[in-house]
Amino acid sequence: MNQVKSVIIVGVGGQGTLLASRVLGSAMLRRGVDVKVSEVHGMSQRGGSVVTYVRYGETAGSQVYSPIIEPGEADVVLAFEALEAARFLPYLKEGGTVIVNSQQIDPMPVITGSAVYPEHILDKIKAQGVHVMALDALRLAEQAGSIKAVNMVLIGAMARRLSLPREDWEETVRSTVPVKFIDMNLKAFALGYGAVDTE
Numbered sequence: 001m002n003q004v005k006s007v008i009i010v011g012v013g014g015q016g017t018l019l020a021s022r023v024l025g026s027a028m029l030r031r032g033v034d035v036k037v038s039e040v041h042g043m044s045q046r047g048g049s050v051v052t053y054v055r056y057g058e059t060a061g062s063q064v065y066s067p068i069i070e071p072g073e074a075d076v077v078l079a080f081e082a083l084e085a086a087r088f089l090p091y092l093k094e095g096g097t098v099i100v101n102s103q104q105i106d107p108m109p110v111i112t113g114s115a116v117y118p119e120h121i122l123d124k125i126k127a128q129g130v131h132v133m134a135l136d137a138l139r140l141a142e143q144a145g146s147i148k149a150v151n152m153v154l155i156g157a158m159a160r161r162l163s164l165p166r167e168d169w170e171e172t173v174r175s176t177v178p179v180k181f182i183d184m185n186l187k188a189f190a191l192g193y194g195a196v197d198t199e
Contacts, residue, residue, distance in 0.1 A: 003057065003058035003059060003062050004055055004056070004057055004058070004062055004063075004064055005055065005056055005057075005058055005075050005076075005162070006053070006054070006055045006069045006073050006074045006075050006076075006093075007024060007053075007054045007055075007074065007075065007076045007077075007078060007158070007162075008051065008052070008053055008054075008069055008074045008076070008077045008078070008088055008091050009021050009024070009051070009052040009054065009078045009080075010049070010050070010051050010052075010077065010078070010079050010080065010081075010084040010085070010087070010088050011049075011050055011079065011080030011081055011084055012049060012050065012080065012081055012084065012105050012107070016080075016148065016150065016151030016152075017050045017051075017052060017080055017151065018039065018050065018052065019151050019176070019177075020052075020078065020080075020151045020152075020154060020155050021037055021039070021052035021054055022037075022176060023152075023155055023169075023172055023173060023176050024054050024155070024158070025037045025054055025056075026172045026175070026176055027164055027168055027169055027172040028054075028056040028164070030168055030171065030172055031164055031168060033056050033057040033058070033059065033062065034056065034057040034062060034063050034064045035054070035055070035056040035057075035064065036053075036054075036055050036056075036064045036065075036066065036067035037052065037053070037054050037067055038052065038053045038067035038068060039051075039052050039053075049084065049087075049107075051088070053067050053068060053069045054067075055067055055069065058163065069091060070091075071090045071091050072090070072091065072092070072093050072094075073091065073093055074088075074091045074092050074093060074096055075093060075096050075097070076096060076097050076098075076099060076158060076161060076162075077089070077091060077092050077096070077097075077098045077099070077100075078099050078100075078154055078158050079098060079099065079100040079101065080101050080103075080137075080150065080151070080154060081100075081101060081103060081104070081105045082100055082101070082102060082103070082104060082121045082122055082134075083104070083105075083107065083117065083118065083121060085098050085100040085121075085122075085125060085132075086118070086121050086124070086125055089125060089128070089130065092130060095131075096130075096131070097130075097131045097132075097133060097161055098125060098130055098131070098132045098133070099133045099135075099154065099157050099158050099161065099196070100122065100125075100132060100133070100134050100135075101134075101135065101136070101137035101138065101150060101153075101154060102122065102134045102135065102136050102137075103136065103137065103138045103150075104117060122134055133157060133161075133196045135153070135154075135157055135192065135195045135196060137150045137153040137154050137157075137192065138150055140153045140188065140191040140192060140195060141153050141188055141191075143187075143191060144184055144185075144187040144188035144191055145184040145187065145188075146184055146188075149184060149185060149187075149188035150188075152173065152177075152185045152188035152189045152192065153188045153189070153191055153192035153195070154192060155169070155173075155189060155192065156169075156188065156189040156190060156191065156192025156193035156194075156195070157192040157193065157195060157196045158192075159189070159192075159193055160193055160196055166193065169189065170186060170189065173185050173186055173189055174186070
Protein backbone atom coordinates (compact mmCIF):
# COMPACT_ATOMS: atom_id res chain seq x y z
CA MET A 1 0.00 0.00 0.00
CA ASN A 2 1.34 3.43 -0.96
CA GLN A 3 1.50 5.34 2.33
CA VAL A 4 2.43 8.99 1.86
CA LYS A 5 2.65 11.64 4.57
CA SER A 6 2.18 15.34 3.84
CA VAL A 7 3.57 18.30 5.78
CA ILE A 8 2.95 21.97 5.05
CA ILE A 9 5.48 24.42 6.49
CA VAL A 10 4.19 28.00 6.56
CA GLY A 11 5.70 31.20 7.83
CA VAL A 12 6.92 34.65 7.05
CA GLY A 13 9.98 35.46 4.96
CA GLY A 14 13.13 35.60 7.05
CA GLN A 15 11.96 33.05 9.65
CA GLY A 16 13.90 30.10 8.27
CA THR A 17 11.01 28.07 6.86
CA LEU A 18 13.07 26.93 3.88
CA LEU A 19 15.81 25.56 6.13
CA ALA A 20 13.12 23.73 8.09
CA SER A 21 11.84 22.07 4.91
CA ARG A 22 15.39 21.19 3.89
CA VAL A 23 16.02 19.50 7.26
CA LEU A 24 12.73 17.58 7.02
CA GLY A 25 13.42 16.46 3.45
CA SER A 26 17.01 15.47 4.26
CA ALA A 27 15.94 13.55 7.37
CA MET A 28 13.49 11.49 5.32
CA LEU A 29 16.06 10.88 2.57
CA ARG A 30 18.41 9.62 5.28
CA ARG A 31 15.69 7.15 6.16
CA GLY A 32 15.69 5.93 2.56
CA VAL A 33 12.17 6.94 1.53
CA ASP A 34 10.90 8.88 -1.47
CA VAL A 35 10.60 12.64 -0.80
CA LYS A 36 9.22 15.53 -2.84
CA VAL A 37 9.54 19.19 -1.80
CA SER A 38 7.87 22.21 -3.39
CA GLU A 39 8.36 25.83 -2.33
CA VAL A 40 5.72 28.49 -2.90
CA HIS A 41 6.60 32.10 -2.18
CA GLY A 42 4.16 34.94 -1.67
CA MET A 43 6.52 37.87 -1.33
CA SER A 44 9.91 36.24 -0.92
CA GLN A 45 11.45 39.17 0.90
CA ARG A 46 11.35 39.43 4.66
CA GLY A 47 7.74 39.78 5.83
CA GLY A 48 6.03 37.97 2.95
CA SER A 49 4.31 34.62 3.28
CA VAL A 50 6.39 31.52 2.47
CA VAL A 51 4.91 28.04 2.08
CA THR A 52 6.67 24.72 1.53
CA TYR A 53 5.04 21.38 0.79
CA VAL A 54 6.92 18.25 1.85
CA ARG A 55 5.57 14.80 0.98
CA TYR A 56 7.34 11.57 1.80
CA GLY A 57 6.70 7.84 1.78
CA GLU A 58 6.23 6.14 5.13
CA THR A 59 8.08 3.09 3.89
CA ALA A 60 10.91 2.53 1.41
CA GLY A 61 8.45 1.17 -1.16
CA SER A 62 6.03 4.11 -1.04
CA GLN A 63 6.29 6.45 -4.02
CA VAL A 64 5.51 10.15 -3.99
CA TYR A 65 4.20 11.25 -7.37
CA SER A 66 3.67 14.94 -6.67
CA PRO A 67 4.86 17.45 -4.07
CA ILE A 68 1.60 19.39 -4.15
CA ILE A 69 -0.70 19.13 -1.13
CA GLU A 70 -4.38 19.79 -1.69
CA PRO A 71 -6.86 21.05 0.95
CA GLY A 72 -7.70 18.30 3.42
CA GLU A 73 -4.51 16.32 2.73
CA ALA A 74 -1.90 17.57 5.22
CA ASP A 75 -1.01 15.35 8.16
CA VAL A 76 0.86 18.25 9.78
CA VAL A 77 0.74 22.01 9.36
CA LEU A 78 3.93 23.47 10.85
CA ALA A 79 3.28 27.18 11.30
CA PHE A 80 5.94 29.69 12.28
CA GLU A 81 3.24 32.22 13.14
CA ALA A 82 -0.34 31.95 14.45
CA LEU A 83 -2.12 33.79 11.62
CA GLU A 84 -0.35 31.60 9.06
CA ALA A 85 -1.65 28.55 10.96
CA ALA A 86 -5.20 29.84 10.61
CA ARG A 87 -4.77 30.59 6.92
CA PHE A 88 -3.63 27.07 6.11
CA LEU A 89 -6.03 25.22 8.41
CA PRO A 90 -8.21 24.09 5.44
CA TYR A 91 -5.26 22.01 4.22
CA LEU A 92 -5.22 19.87 7.36
CA LYS A 93 -6.77 16.42 7.11
CA GLU A 94 -9.16 15.08 9.72
CA GLY A 95 -7.08 13.89 12.64
CA GLY A 96 -4.09 15.99 11.57
CA THR A 97 -2.01 18.25 13.81
CA VAL A 98 -1.16 21.94 13.77
CA ILE A 99 2.20 22.74 15.35
CA VAL A 100 2.40 26.47 15.84
CA ASN A 101 4.73 29.11 17.18
CA SER A 102 2.57 31.28 19.44
CA GLN A 103 4.55 34.37 18.41
CA GLN A 104 2.54 37.09 16.63
CA ILE A 105 4.13 38.68 13.58
CA ASP A 106 2.04 41.42 12.02
CA PRO A 107 1.56 41.00 8.25
CA MET A 108 1.92 44.02 5.99
CA PRO A 109 -1.82 44.98 5.99
CA VAL A 110 -1.72 45.16 9.81
CA ILE A 111 1.52 47.15 9.78
CA THR A 112 0.06 49.68 7.33
CA GLY A 113 -3.17 49.95 9.32
CA SER A 114 -5.50 48.58 6.62
CA ALA A 115 -6.30 45.45 8.70
CA VAL A 116 -6.40 44.33 12.31
CA TYR A 117 -4.66 41.22 13.63
CA PRO A 118 -7.40 38.76 14.73
CA GLU A 119 -7.77 38.25 18.48
CA HIS A 120 -7.58 34.85 20.23
CA ILE A 121 -6.55 33.16 17.00
CA LEU A 122 -5.21 29.98 18.62
CA ASP A 123 -8.42 29.57 20.63
CA LYS A 124 -10.43 29.87 17.41
CA ILE A 125 -8.32 27.18 15.75
CA LYS A 126 -8.72 24.84 18.75
CA ALA A 127 -12.48 25.51 18.78
CA GLN A 128 -12.71 23.81 15.38
CA GLY A 129 -11.72 20.51 16.99
CA VAL A 130 -8.19 20.60 15.60
CA HIS A 131 -5.28 19.09 17.52
CA VAL A 132 -3.01 22.06 18.21
CA MET A 133 0.49 21.92 19.64
CA ALA A 134 1.41 25.53 20.46
CA LEU A 135 4.75 26.61 21.86
CA ASP A 136 6.63 29.84 22.39
CA ALA A 137 9.38 29.01 19.92
CA LEU A 138 10.87 32.50 20.13
CA ARG A 139 11.48 32.19 23.89
CA LEU A 140 13.00 28.73 23.45
CA ALA A 141 15.20 29.95 20.60
CA GLU A 142 16.49 32.71 22.86
CA GLN A 143 17.31 30.06 25.47
CA ALA A 144 19.26 28.16 22.82
CA GLY A 145 21.30 31.26 22.02
CA SER A 146 19.65 33.04 19.08
CA ILE A 147 16.18 34.14 17.97
CA LYS A 148 17.17 32.81 14.54
CA ALA A 149 16.86 29.28 15.95
CA VAL A 150 13.03 29.44 15.98
CA ASN A 151 12.97 27.12 12.97
CA MET A 152 15.03 24.47 14.77
CA VAL A 153 12.77 24.68 17.85
CA LEU A 154 9.76 24.01 15.62
CA ILE A 155 11.56 21.16 13.84
CA GLY A 156 12.17 19.62 17.26
CA ALA A 157 8.48 19.89 18.09
CA MET A 158 7.51 18.38 14.73
CA ALA A 159 9.98 15.52 15.18
CA ARG A 160 7.87 14.28 18.09
CA ARG A 161 4.97 13.72 15.67
CA LEU A 162 6.85 11.96 12.87
CA SER A 163 8.07 8.37 12.81
CA LEU A 164 11.80 8.96 12.71
CA PRO A 165 14.31 8.36 15.54
CA ARG A 166 15.58 11.45 17.32
CA GLU A 167 19.16 10.48 16.46
CA ASP A 168 18.37 10.70 12.74
CA TRP A 169 17.03 14.22 13.15
CA GLU A 170 20.10 15.28 15.11
CA GLU A 171 22.44 13.84 12.49
CA THR A 172 20.52 15.71 9.80
CA VAL A 173 20.84 18.98 11.74
CA ARG A 174 24.60 18.41 12.07
CA SER A 175 24.96 17.87 8.33
CA THR A 176 22.69 20.77 7.32
CA VAL A 177 23.72 23.81 9.38
CA PRO A 178 27.14 25.55 9.37
CA VAL A 179 29.62 23.95 11.79
CA LYS A 180 29.82 26.97 14.10
CA PHE A 181 26.05 26.88 14.66
CA ILE A 182 25.64 23.12 15.22
CA ASP A 183 25.61 23.19 19.03
CA MET A 184 23.13 26.06 19.19
CA ASN A 185 20.82 24.41 16.67
CA LEU A 186 20.95 21.06 18.45
CA LYS A 187 20.07 22.82 21.71
CA ALA A 188 17.13 24.55 19.98
CA PHE A 189 16.00 21.22 18.52
CA ALA A 190 16.16 19.59 21.97
CA LEU A 191 14.16 22.41 23.55
CA GLY A 192 11.45 22.08 20.90
CA TYR A 193 11.47 18.28 21.18
CA GLY A 194 10.92 18.50 24.91
CA ALA A 195 8.34 21.29 24.81
CA VAL A 196 5.40 19.32 23.43
CA ASP A 197 3.54 16.16 24.26
CA THR A 198 2.85 13.36 21.82
CA GLU A 199 -0.83 12.86 22.64
